[in-house]
Amino acid sequence: AFVEEFVTSDGSFDLIVSSLALHYVNRVEAVFRKIPCWLSHGGVFVFSIEHPIFSAGPREWLIVPGPVKVWPVINYALEGPRIVHWLGHDVLKCHRTLSSILSGVLNSQLAVLEVVEPCCDTATVALRADAMAENHRPAFLVVKCAGPDGGA
Numbered sequence: 001a002f003v004e005e006f007v008t009s010d011g012s013f014d015l016i017v018s019s020l021a022l023h024y025v026n027r028v029e030a031v032f033r034k035i036p037c038w039l040s041h042g043g044v045f046v047f048s049i050e051h052p053i054f055s056a057g058p059r060e061w062l063i064v065p066g067p068v069k070v071w072p073v074i075n076y077a078l079e080g081p082r083i084v085h086w087l088g089h090d091v092l093k094c095h096r097t098l099s100s101i102l103s104g105v106l107n108s109q110l111a112v113l114e115v116v117e118p119c120c121d122t123a124t125v126a127l128r129a130d131a132m133a134e135n136h137r138p139a140f141l142v143v144k145c146a147g148p149d150g151g152a
Helices: 028-038 098-106 122-127 129-135
Strands: 013-019 039-050 080-086 089-095 111-116 140-146
Touching: 013 028, 028 039, 028 098, 098 111, 098 140, 122 129
Parallel strands: 013 039
Antiparallel strands: 039 140, 080 089, 111 140
16 A cells, blocks of 8 residues: 555554655655554654755756766745656656654654764765765755654
8 A cells, every 4th residue: 555545543653764755755744643643652763865966956967067966956945746758658756855754753653863964975875976966955954753652
């Protein structure tokens, strides 16, 4: 079942993980409101999504004179569905601003414990020089949340 239709007993999970799925959900706030009920006492919810800087578009590097590629951001504040060509297919994804995502989480009675915008470390860049470009913009956002009764 899609997460929008998923039903379970209250307190069913100690840990809920969503990996790169919620940016496909049109009404993600409704999903965020369900999560606290699904968590057991002390439960934790962790999710990763495409970073809003990445999902804003146009989703490709702009090559300009000089040593650095540029990641253009267009229509960042205009939230909503966007058709993205990915792995040979047109896919519907939902772009949201960072403040909209975090407000949706906080309005659902979840407590934000940690927010991470992963980038490449120096060891990765040493192995692959092209990985340095990934540090010009985060591709992903990872958020760790606790249920309304605390979490760990």
